Amino acid sequence: MAMAETARGTVHEWQRDHMGHINVRAYMEFFEEACWQFYTMLGLTASRLRSGEVHLAAVQQNISYQKELYPG
Incomplete structure (x- = not known):
């Protein structure tokens, strides 16, 4: 799968x-903003999630920081 911004x-x-x-x-x-964008790319809109058809939960997060980010 290709990387998606x-x-x-x-x-x-x-x-x-x-x-x-x-x-x-x-x-x-x-990360939260990126998740919503990714869900939209998959067709999981906010209205579809509210419908109860699909349920998502962040139950585990493993983070590997690649580089510091600075203001600017």
């Missing part, structure tokens, strides 16, 4: 941690 954004100053790069909370917010 599911999110693009800007890191803001208020998302920095004590070391100057993006904090874990902000990563999770970006």
